């Protein structure tokens with residue numbers, strides 16, 4: 461099957477009120493699912509008015525889950541209870557590879573305003589843009605662990621390569637039991653987007669072409685492996701493959717063109 465995907469939105473803009481409504485929808489209608497199994501019980505419906513009391517409690521919950529106990533922004537690229545053993549194994553493998561500096565784990569925050577960690581050079585370019593504190597980065601837009609995009613990225617600077625250890629959750633369902641192709645496109649776009657930002661600073665996706673080879677079961681673990689192939693002026697050419705954790709199944713292959721938005725070159 462050959463499909464072309466262009467233009468994946470990079471962020472979701474949520475007002476505070478819509479966050480409250482959204483978190484209530486989640487609390488009323490969803491139950492965290494075991495991440496190692498596909499779930500069909502993932503549709504969200506609105507049943508009634510939002511009670512302020514409940515919303516307040518939910519808001520407090522949301523805020524408390526976005527910050528660690530030290531008050532620092534929560535780094536979402538660390539293991540949580542929804543990660544399967546397969547996810548942990550791949551994560552540990554790359555943590556091990558990071559000990560000599562070859563690879564570098566990329567921290568990941570929910571809001572653009574959380575992007576000031578010392579290693580978050582990928583996201584610093586957002587600081588100059590007018591985004592409110594309530595603006596959520598697309599792949600981190602859910603409040604509960606394991607439902608959507610669970611992932612951690614590792615950068616290999618010398619190879620201009622980024623791998624993402626990725627476990628799609630039940631909210632990303634397309635065909636029953638499998639990840640929607642748009643969600644696969646989003647994780648590919650973000651993985652190679654990180655590569656492109658690393659070599660070229662501020663960039664946008666101009667073209668993303670994906671061959672979907674085999675469906676990705678929800679709750680399974682895949683490795684998204686992207687790299688920069690070459691740069692020509694402002695054009696950054698990249699490629700990416702999505703493999704099952706055991707390396708036996710090629711789920712998707714992609715090529716992409718990103719365009720550098722200004723002359724700021726980071727490498």
Ligand SMILES: CCCCCCCCCCCC(=O)SCCNC(=O)CCNC(=O)[C@H](O)C(C)(C)COP(=O)(O)OP(=O)(O)OC[C@H]1O[C@@H](n2cnc3c(N)ncnc32)[C@H](O)[C@@H]1OP(=O)(O)O
Nearest residue numbers: 467468469470566582613649650653654664665666667719
């Ligand atoms: C770790 C943290 C993780 C976090 C990392 C987070 C990463 C997030 C990644 C998300 C990225 C996105 O989804 S971004 C959202 C989706 N993308 C967009 O919305 C982009 C919309 N398009 C645009 O804004 C524009 O078209 C641009 C910026 C792409 C290009 O406009 P421009 O700057 O005026 O450049 P332009 O002169 O048109 O083109 C420059 C050169 O590129 C070529 N070019 C332009 N577009 C194309 C194209 N589609 N296919 C072929 N070639 C093209 C032109 O021919 C030209 O070549 P020559 O004549 O020089 O040879």
